[in-house]
Amino acid sequence: MKQPTICPKFEKAISLLSQRWTALVIYQLLLGPQRFNEILSSIGISGKVLSDRLKELEYQGLVKREVIPETPVIIEYSLTEKGQSIEPILRTIENWSQLWVKEESDSTEN
Amino acid sequence: MKQPTICPKFEKAISLLSQRWTALVIYQLLLGPQRFNEILSSIGISGKVLSDRLKELEYQGLVKREVIPETPVIIEYSLTEKGQSIEPILRTIENWSQLWVKEESDSTEN
DNA sequence: ATACTTACTTACATAAAGTAACTTAATTAG
DNA sequence: CTAATTAAGTTACTTTATGTAAGTAAGTAT
Numbered sequence: 064m065k066q067p068t069i070c071p072k073f074e075k076a077i078s079l080l081s082q083r084w085t086a087l088v089i090y091q092l093l094l095g096p097q098r099f100n101e102i103l104s105s106i107g108i109s110g111k112v113l114s115d116r117l118k119e120l121e122y123q124g125l126v127k128r129e130v131i132p133e134t135p136v137i138i139e140y141s142l143t144e145k146g147q148s149i150e151p152i153l154r155t156i157e158n159w160s161q162l163w164v165k166e167e168s169d170s171t172e173n
Numbered sequence: 174m175k176q177p178t179i180c181p182k183f184e185k186a187i188s189l190l191s192q193r194w195t196a197l198v199i200y201q202l203l204l205g206p207q208r209f210n211e212i213l214s215s216i217g218i219s220g221k222v223l224s225d226r227l228k229e230l231e232y233q234g235l236v237k238r239e240v241i242p243e244t245p246v247i248i249e250y251s252l253t254e255k256g257q258s259i260e261p262i263l264r265t266i267e268n269w270s271q272l273w274v275k276e277e278s279d280s281t282e283n
Numbered sequence: 284a285t286a287c288t289t290a291c292t293t294a295c296a297t298a299a300a301g302t303a304a305c306t307t308a309a310t311t312a313g
Numbered sequence: 314c315t316a317a318t319t320a321a322g323t324t325a326c327t328t329t330a331t332g333t334a335a336g337t338a339a340g341t342a343t
Contacts, residue, residue, distance in 0.1 A: 069197070069216065071277065076270035077200075081191045083331075087179070090187075099290050106179065109332055114291060135340050138290065145273055155265045160186035163255055167181065193300075209321050219301055224322060245309050248321065 079123065084108045088116050089125065089149050096141035189233065194218045198226050199235065199252065199259050206251035
């Protein structure tokens with residue numbers, strides 16, 4: 064019964080990053096500020112969930128939502144400093160994936 | 174319409190790691206080989222999902238399930254080399270969490 | 284006036300996760 | 314010997330998360 068107990072900060076980080084789509088949304092925003100529909104069509108997420116994720120990420124301070132008063136108005140999402148700070152994590156995953164992930168063969172062989 | 178298209182290996186890695194509990198199970202196994210109930214009680218996962226995750230991780234080649242024929246039999250889960258190779262990812266997250274995650278205050282203040 | 288675009292929201296359907304009880308085999312307690 | 318306990322799961326059922334598709338409001342284009 065002497066579990067070392069997992070660090071709550073680490074757990075919080077994990078639960079954020081292991082929500083479906085969160086990492087990909089951030090990854091996409093690393094390419095630069097983007098609008099709702101751009102993110103939507105760049106990854107396979109649904110509008111409903113993207114909307115949820117962006118709100119959550121904004122709430123967590125990783126993403127900034129900016130209303131640009133051109134006509135018509137443009138709504139732009141971008142990473143905050145905290146959001147940018149996720150980059151090394153994603154690069155490490157990217158790296159790992161190149162070394163260890165086999166590409167799915169989508170031929171009919173089974 | 175010229176989405177650069179996300180690398181399928183990276184996407185596969187993300188979809189593996191962003192499954193709930195997967196990262197924590199691996200993190201726990203970094204401490205050494207463990208039995209089902211040890212993992213179960215070290216993180217807040219349910220038996221059903223742990224069972225699913227271990228099967229998936231075994232299938233993906235990250236975890237090895239070993240039946241040790243003592244009496245009574247012991248079933249031990251451990252990381253393969255591929256499983257171990259996830260460590261840098263988790264360390265990067267750990268690091269990030271120390272720098273950027275605020276501990277939840279669980280006092281009654283709101 | 285009609286149709287289209289952007290940035291969403293809503294209602295409903297399906298999939299994933301949580302809960303708790305149950306199983307099987309073996310072990311120990313009384 | 315019988316009852317209770319442990320390990321490693323599984324099963325049935327509930328709740329939560331995600332997906333799908335249609336709808337909305339404001340503005341633009343034709």
